[in-house]
Amino acid sequence: MVHAERAALIDDLAGLGDARWRTASLCEGWTVHGVAAHLVDNARTTRLGFLTDLARAGFDFDRLNAAGVERGRGTTPEETLRRLERAASRTSGPPGSLDSRLVEEVVHGEDIRRPLGLTRAYPQEAVVRALRLQARTPAAFGGARELLAGVRLTATDTGFTAGTGPAVTGPALCLLLAVSGRRTALADLTGPGLQAMA
DSSP: OOOHHHHHHHHHTTTTOOHHHBBBOOOOBHHHHHHHHHHHHHHHHOOOHHHHHHHTTTTTTTHHHHHHHHHOSSSSSHHHHHHHHHHHTTTOOOSOTTTTHHHHHHHHHHHHHHHHTTTOOOOOOHHHHOOOOOOHOOOGGGGGGTTTOOOOOSSSSOOOEEEEEOOOOOOOHHHHHHHOOOOOGGGGSTTHHHHHHH
16 A cells, blocks of 8 residues: 555656646645655665664654655655655665554645645545554654544544544545644534644
């Protein structure tokens, strides 16, 4: 599933003009090019390399990610895309659940696609697995475990439910984006728990 998401994104990025690579992504402070470079770096990361790089960054995840973007970015968008193509079939990754790779690929895929006006029909299993992981991951690691102590998520297109409290309903992909900090997805959700999420 991870490899399929990488391949789909590569297809979507092929042929973009330079100006579109400079489009602001949904990932605050990053362009489409920056997010693609981040995905290159993530695909190349090994467990040992991640720990070494984290220590070099002073255990600051923002610094770690900024350094990774610089490592992954080519001098042109085309070079970055070639790097992503070469890394797409890798099976290495940082420590953690394999489903964290799905979170990265699906959420960052939308960080890129939505501002560009591109859409993808993601496999439901990939979205639900990513959403389940985010539901049990602490906020300190980019997840929504604490949030779900106060709201209940229900996906209208799958059987996914999680959390306790006032309901928030909508498509699983929009729930995933919202619990991953993408405020734009809140417009596609409904329910009395929406205020707590916002």
